[in-house]
Amino acid sequence: MADVLSRVQRIIVDRLGVDASEVTREASIKDDLGADSLDVMDMILELEDEFSLEISDEEAEKINTVGDIVTYIESRS
Amino acid sequence: MxxxxxxxxxxxxxxxxxxxxxxxxxxxxxxxxxxxxxxxxxxxxxxxxxxxxxxxxxxxxxxxxxxxxxxxxxxxxxxxxxxxxxxxxxxxxxxxxxxxxxxxxxxxxxxxxxxxxxxxxxxxxxxxxxxxxxxxxxxxxxxxxxxxxxxxxxxxxxxxxxxxxxxxxxxxxxxxxxxxxxxxxxxxxxxxxxxxxxxxxxxxxxxxxxxxxxxxxxxxxxxxxxxxxxxxxxxxxxxxxxxxxxxxRGAEIVAEVIGYGMSGDAYHLTAPAPEGEGAARSMKRALNEAGLKPEDVDYINAHGTSTGPNDKFETIAMKNVFGDHAYRLAVSSTKSMTGHLLGAAGGVEAIATALALKEKILPPTINYEYPDPDCDLDYIPNEARRVNVNVALSNSLGFGGHNATIALKAYDGAE
CATH class of the missing domain: 3.40.47.10 (Thiolase/Chalcone synthase)
Incomplete structure (x- = not known):
């Protein structure tokens, strides 16, 4: 199975229509990748499906960068 | 003004x-x-x-x-x-x-x-x-x-x-x-x-x-x-x-919108009012707003859905509005080719009607094979027709008894 980062990257590329090369660990999901609050909610749903976990609203609010997502998912698995 | x-x-x-x-x-x-x-x-x-x-x-x-x-x-x-x-x-x-x-x-x-x-x-x-x-x-x-x-x-x-x-x-x-x-x-x-x-x-x-x-x-x-x-x-x-x-801005003009009529059947969820009287009032209002006499109209792009009731009652409505002239004007339903696009139908059919006025060609009603005594107007059967068309209506009649008609005219200058 692909590692967490590449699975997250695939979802972000699909949802936000950005280039895979832009989806670095440091990239801010809203500021650098152009997501709005609806995109973030939509992406959370997709991540929950992909990684079979539930992300609470409080945890979701803490997510800023791609790296935050990867770290969160790795801490849960 | x-x-x-x-x-x-x-x-x-x-x-x-x-x-x-x-x-x-x-x-x-x-x-x-x-x-x-x-x-x-x-x-x-x-x-x-x-x-x-x-x-x-x-x-x-x-x-x-x-x-x-x-x-x-x-x-x-x-x-x-x-x-x-x-x-x-x-x-x-x-x-x-x-x-x-x-x-x-x-x-x-x-x-x-x-x-x-x-x-x-x-x-x-x-x-x-x-x-x-x-x-x-x-x-x-x-x-x-x-x-x-x-x-x-x-x-x-x-x-x-x-x-x-x-x-x-x-x-x-x-x-x-x-x-x-x-x-x-x-x-x-x-x-x-x-x-x-x-x-x-x-x-x-x-x-x-x-x-x-x-x-x-x-x-x-x-x-x-x-x-x-x-x-x-x-x-x-x-x-x-x-x-x-x-x-x-020197735009090219396709046609002019000269009138708009609408009415409600106040009758039934899905069935048209008897004799298509709601559709008739919609067409009359469009004619009134446009300042048209019935005999000014050359072509009607009908709602013409291919259902039994619509086509029968819309035909009666056209006869009630236009009298003898109903038999002289030309009617077609472009839904015979596009199908019924529901909420998009009026948009697509306004385009067909505007182009008919500009190109002076009336699109046909295809699949017209067996005459229905209830539907006895000139439906431009199967073949497009090149004619000098100047004024046209486009009808749309919806579930709920919503009726709408626009009147379009070939653009003939700013005077």
């Missing part, structure tokens, strides 16, 4: 073409756009045919992210609006965006989105419903997204009146210009309901043709062997403009 309103741009996505030249050539060649349903597995349905839009790639008009946030009916509207603006030669960032408005409706809205998300709700629970569900599904979102994607900041609204939606949108938009609230309106209708729920619902109404073995012959308005409508999908968008604004 109220302003004159002209049509200066056209954009279409339809079962018979996704650009105006293809659409028009197919219309006057009598080509059917009906075929087997491919958008879902229809094998359990009594009706398995539709007029689908073919070869539409939303990414030609928007990026992936935008496309993902739009139901198909919204994608259609955005694409057709871009094409219509291009046809009109209008670049909104070179105009005053406050003076350009949007008036685009849908009869039903984002039914595919509704079905997908309802499945999520049932199978996975409420947390799994997409945050885009509501903003993708609501029927006003075609107008909303066209405004967002084009930058048009003037009046922005939507008519939702079943199969009369497109004509109401154009008539209401023309009145916005006429009273001076905008110079340009992006107006029309859009629909994308080739979906299981829409088919199940219309099959339950017994409203759709079951001529599954002969798709191209299934939509046969005014023919004695008609057995229901055939669903189509697509969008018909027109650029309406005050005559002054069009002349100032």
């Amino acid at each position: 109220s302003k004159r309103v002209v049509i200066t741009g056209l954009g279409v996505l339809s079962p018979i073409g996704n650009d105006i030249p293809t659409f028009w050539n197919n219309l006057i060649s009598g080509k059917s756009g009906i075929g087997p349903v491919t958008r879902f597995d229809a094998s359990d349905f009594p009706t398995r045919i539709a007029g689908e839009v073919k070869g539409f790639d939303p990414l030609e008009y928007m990026d992936r992210k935008e496309a993902r946030r739009m139901d198909r009916f919204v994608q259609f509207a955005v694409a057709a609006s871009q094409n219509a603006l291009k046809d009109a030669g209008i670049e909104i960032d070179r105009e005053d965006p406050d003076r350009i408005g949007t008036y685009i409706g849908s009869g039903i809205g984002g039914l595919q989105t509704w079905e997908d998300q309802h499945r999520n709700l049932i199978e996975k629970g409420p947390r799994r419903v997409s945050p885009f569900f509501i903003p993708m599904m609501i029927a006003n979102m075609a107008a909303g997204q066209v405004s967002i994607s084009t930058g048009a900041k003037g009046p922005c609204s939507a008519a939702i009146s079943a199969c009369a939606t497109g004509t109401h949108s154009i008539g209401d938009a023309a009145n916005i210009i006429r009273r001076g609230d905008a110079d340009v309106m992006i107006a029309g209708g859009t629909e994308a309901t080739v979906t299981p729920m829409a088919f199940a619902g219309f099959c339950a109404n017994q409203a759709m043709s079951r001529r599954n073995d002969e798709p191209e012959r299934a939509s046969r308005p005014f023919d004695k062997e008609r057995d229901g409508f055939v669903m189509g999908e697509g969008a018909g968008i027109l650029i309406l403009e005050s005559l002054d604004h069009a002349l100032d």
Whole structure:
């Protein structure tokens, strides 16, 4: 199975229509990748499906960068 | 004094073409756009045919992210609006965006989105419903997204009146210009309901043709062997403009919008009022507003759905409005080729009517084989007709008893 980062990257590329090369660990999901609050909610749903976990609203609010997502998912698995 | 309103741009996505030249050539060649349903597995349905839009790639008009946030009916509207603006030669960032408005409706809205998300709700629970569900599904979102994607900041609204939606949108938009609230309106209708729920619902109404073995012959308005409508999908968008604004920028004028009538049947959910009296009042009001006498009208693009009741009662209505002249004017239903695009029908048919006035060719009613004594007018059977046509009506009659008629005229100068 692909590692967490590449699975997250695939979802972000699909949802936000950005280039895979832009989806670095440091990239801010809203500021650098152009997501709005609806995109973030939509992406959370997709991540929950992909990684079979539930992300609470409080945890979701803490997510800023791609790296935050990867770290969160790795801490849960 | 109220302003004159002209049509200066056209954009279409339809079962018979996704650009105006293809659409028009197919219309006057009598080509059917009906075929087997491919958008879902229809094998359990009594009706398995539709007029689908073919070869539409939303990414030609928007990026992936935008496309993902739009139901198909919204994608259609955005694409057709871009094409219509291009046809009109209008670049909104070179105009005053406050003076350009949007008036685009849908009869039903984002039914595919509704079905997908309802499945999520049932199978996975409420947390799994997409945050885009509501903003993708609501029927006003075609107008909303066209405004967002084009930058048009003037009046922005939507008519939702079943199969009369497109004509109401154009008539209401023309009145916005006429009273001076905008110079340009992006107006029309859009629909994308080739979906299981829409088919199940219309099959339950017994409203759709079951001529599954002969798709191209299934939509046969005014023919004695008609057995229901055939669903189509697509969008018909027109650029309406005050005559002054069009002349100032040297725009090419397709036709003039000279009248608009509407009425309510106050009768039944789905059945037309006896003798089509609601449709008759709608046509009369359009004639009155346009200052026309019945004998001024050369052509009517009928609602003509290919259902038993519609075609019979619309014919009676035309006879009641036009008297003897009903037998001299020409009538056709372009739904014989496109199928019935529900909320988009009025938009697509206004385009057909405007082009008929410009090109002086009347599109036919195809599949006309067996005369029905209840339908005894000149329906332009099977072959397009080249005539000197000057004034035309386009009718749209919807579930709920919504009736709308626009009157168009060949543009004959500013005097």
